[in-house]
Amino acid sequence: MIIILEKAVQKLDIFLVDDQKITNFINKKLVSVSGIGKKVNDFINPLQALEELETRKPQLILLDLNMPEINGWTFLEKMEKYKTDAKVIIVTSSTSGLDLEKAKKYKRVIHYLVKPLSIHSIEELIKAYKASKTNKSQAPNYRT
Amino acid sequence: MEISSAKYRITYQAFSKFSTSISKAEDIETLIAIIHKKSKYLFDYKIFRIALNQKEGIHVFTFIPERAIHEEGKDYLHNYEHELLTKQIPFCTALKDSLFDKLTNVDSELHPLLWGWHFQYNDLNVCTSILADDSKRFVSGDIEMLHLLVDAVTTKFKELQFKNELEHKNKNLKEALFLIEKKNIEINRILDNKKAIIAARTKEIRGKNKKLLEISKMNAHNVREPLSRILGLVEIADHLSPEELQDDVLGFLKESAQDLDHTLKEIIEMSAGEIDKLSVE
Amino acid sequence: MLNWFKCQGNNATLLAGNWAKLKSTLMEGEVPHILKQLILFNTSRERGCKYCTEAHGIFANSMSQMIRTNEYFKVTENLDSPLIPESYRSAIRIVTKAALYPEQITDEDFQKLYDAGFDEQEVQELMAQADLANMLNTIAHLSGIKIDSEFLEAHE
Numbered sequence: 027m028i029i030i031l032e033k034a035v036q037k038l039d040i041f042l043v044d045d046q047k048i049t050n051f052i053n054k055k056l057v058s059v060s061g062i063g064k065k066v067n068d069f070i071n072p073l074q075a076l077e078e079l080e081t082r083k084p085q086l087i088l089l090d091l092n093m094p095e096i097n098g099w100t101f102l103e104k105m106e107k108y109k110t111d112a113k114v115i116i117v118t119s120s121t122s123g124l125d126l127e128k129a130k131k132y133k134r135v136i137h138y139l140v141k142p143l144s145i146h147s148i149e150e151l152i153k154a155y156k157a158s159k160t161n162k163s164q165a166p167n168y169r170t
Numbered sequence: 171m172e173i174s175s176a177k178y179r180i181t182y183q184a185f186s187k188f189s190t191s192i193s194k195a196e197d198i199e200t201l202i203a204i205i206h207k208k209s210k211y212l213f214d215y216k217i218f219r220i221a222l223n224q225k226e227g228i229h230v231f232t233f234i235p236e237r238a239i240h241e242e243g244k245d246y247l248h249n250y251e252h253e254l255l256t257k258q259i260p261f262c263t264a265l266k267d268s269l270f271d272k273l274t275n276v277d278s279e280l281h282p283l284l285w286g287w288h289f290q291y292n293d294l295n296v297c298t299s300i301l302a303d304d305s306k307r308f309v310s311g312d313i314e315m316l317h318l319l320v321d322a323v324t325t326k327f328k329e330l331q332f333k334n335e336l337e338h339k340n341k342n343l344k345e346a347l348f349l350i351e352k353k354n355i356e357i358n359r360i361l362d363n364k365k366a367i368i369a370a371r372t373k374e375i376r377g378k379n380k381k382l383l384e385i386s387k388m389n390a391h392n393v394r395e396p397l398s399r400i401l402g403l404v405e406i407a408d409h410l411s412p413e414e415l416q417d418d419v420l421g422f423l424k425e426s427a428q429d430l431d432h433t434l435k436e437i438i439e440m441s442a443g444e445i446d447k448l449s450v451e
Numbered sequence: 452m453l454n455w456f457k458c459q460g461n462n463a464t465l466l467a468g469n470w471a472k473l474k475s476t477l478m479e480g481e482v483p484h485i486l487k488q489l490i491l492f493n494t495s496r497e498r499g500c501k502y503c504t505e506a507h508g509i510f511a512n513s514m515s516q517m518i519r520t521n522e523y524f525k526v527t528e529n530l531d532s533p534l535i536p537e538s539y540r541s542a543i544r545i546v547t548k549a550a551l552y553p554e555q556i557t558d559e560d561f562q563k564l565y566d567a568g569f570d571e572q573e574v575q576e577l578m579a580q581a582d583l584a585n586m587l588n589t590i591a592h593l594s595g596i597k598i599d600s601e602f603l604e605a606h607e
Contacts, residue, residue, distance in 0.1 A: 046395075048422045052402035059409045119394050142402035177535050183485040210538040210568035211483050235568040307533055 034159075035062050035152055039082060042068040043075045043101065044090040044117070053088060053117070053143055060148040072101045079108045086155060091118040091125060102132050113158055115151055117141060174311040181315050184211035188319070192326050198240070201326055202231055205319075206238040212319060213312035216274050216282070217301035220320065221251050222327055224294045229327070234273050250286055254297035258288040270301055280304040289317070291324050382444075389437045396429035469586065476583045480576045486539055487580050493543050494550045494584040500591055541567040542577050550581035 040063045042050045050068035057063050067082060069075040072093050091098035098116060105112070115137040116129050129135045137154035139147050188208040195201040209218060218233040230246045232239040247255075248269060254260075265282040276282050280303035289296045298320050302308035403419055403426070410419060460466065477487055533540075545560050564574050 046399065048399045048426060049402065051418065051422065052399065052406055055406040055409060056402075059406065119391065119398055142398040142405060144405050174534060177532075180485055180489075180539065181536065184483040187483050207481065207570070207573075211486070211536065214536050214538075235566065306537060309534060311534070 035155065037064045038062055038086050038155075039065045039084040040067070041075055041078075041082075041084040041087040041112070042066060043072050043087060043093075044068075045070050045072075045093040045095075046090075049090070049141065056143055056145065056148055060145065060152075062148070062152060072096055076101065076104055076108065079105070079110050079112070083110065084112050087112050087114045088117045088151075089114050091116060091120055099128070102134060105134065113155065115139060115154065117143060174309075177311070178315070181212050184208065185315065185318055188212065189322050192322055195326060195330070198229075198327070198330055201323070201330065202238045202240055205231065205323060206233050209233060209319065210235075212315050213300075213308055214306040215300045215302050215308055216276075216306045217270055217299075219251075219299045220323060221247055221255075221297050222294060222324065223255055223296065224331075226331075232273070250284070251297050251299065254286050254288045254299075255295060258290075258295075260287040261285070265301065274301075276301075277303070283308070287313075287316075289320055289324070291328070294324065294328060296320060296324055385440070389433075392433045393430065393437070396426045396433065399426040400430070469590070472583065472586065476576075476579045482542075482573055482576045486542055489539065490543050490546045490577070490580045491584050491587065494547045494581070495588055497547055498551060498584075498588050500588040537567050538569070542569070546577050546581050546584075549578055550584040553581070 040057060042053050042057075044050050044053070047068075047070055050070065054066055054068055057066055063086075065082075067075075067078070067084070069078075072089075073095050075087075089098050089101060093101075096104070098118070102114060105114075112134070113136045114132070114134045116125075116135055117139045118125065119141045121140060126138055129138045136158040137151060139151065188204070188211070191204045191208065192201060195204060205220075209215075216234070220231045222229045222231075227242055228244055228247065230239075230241045232241070250261075262283060262285045265276065265284045268276070270276060282301060282303040284299060284301055285308060286297060286299040289298070298316065300308050300316070400423060403423055407415065407419065477491075478484070541563050545556075545564060548560070549556050561574065564577065569577065
């Protein structure tokens, strides 16, 4: 797999937010194999991820929906209280059409991926991130 | 000859009035009272009896100047009346026995006579009798008037019986209708009850269905969780070093596989539990 | 209009009263009309009131002519026959006596009426014929009315 990357993408600071450590391990490996991301921080507690938003300043967050402390939607809402430009990609095991529709309502959410992630998913992820950086005025356009 | 015609003229007048009065009677007691009062204008008698015999029963009317008596039943017939009803032969004999001593004074010096006749009216047969003597004389010329009287009385009697029967039937019908209505209300009540039960059960079943579907969805979801972790680990296996595989991934696989197994066990237990519950119901 | 009415014609009050008496006593009640006419006839005949005798006799006879025969039978001539029912005989005899000789009426007479089968109400009605007869006969006598021509014709 050879992916042509732009330098910006290589320098991304990424948060992985999922209550399962194994999932974070897998996603972290996928990300590093894809060659993107300068610094990848994984969190099993979303509240802690929020606290470190301003200090670590990630540009991209991979966010799970079903977490015990607060769920993905609450995380998204709380994010607005912090100074951050981070974009969010939802990574969930939910195949529910309702969740997909709800995700479209959040401007920060640039993509919606279903677990388990694969190398292909990472490609999509990158495309989405690039698109979001160039077409800021457009509404996110993602498919499952 | 002149006298009996003259008498017939007088009594026929009285009979018209009698006939009119009878037609207005509304019940048997009134009928009997009219006969009692008016018969003296038609012919003389010491005792006058009418026995109306139908399959529903026997009515016996006895008239003496002082009062009228109404009896019902075979037992009230005298022997000569039983004979009249069966043999249907009219007679006129001297009274020998003390049959009527309770009702009136019978003086043998006055030559008491007992007359008896039978008349048939479809399913009703009537026997009528007169006790007369020299003081209250009944003659053969009076027979026609007596016959007219019995005709009129019998017709009215049948009419009253019929009216009674009709009222009785009506009453029975009304009662039956009332019962039917009551039963209807009851049936409707039961039906409504059943409908309510069915609605409740349906709601219950829908609820259960929904619950089951939700459980099913949740189960699928829960099964997918550890399975997707296993799939993810497999996905990255090619990109990991043997050490990483040994130290981390194997452990993660084991954990995820166990989670999966645990979830499936739970599902099986729960389903088994539900099936047992169903067979109890 | 009969002479009996005409002779009272100049006094409406009296006529009204007498007519009410006549109507309630003679035309209403339980006792057969023919018996009442026979009583009035008999009373009038015994008293010798020609007018009333004629009138009531013809009333009685004409009523009996409602039975369709061609013969003209005078009911009134056969009153004493034992073939006539006792009710008529005793009523006519006793009420006639009551009209003509009221002071001679005894309890026995009343008892005879009861024995003939009349009840108290009927006896009262019968006795009322007595004073009606007296009224009718007296008016006829006093006013000296002649027998109506219609009645005379009835004889022919």
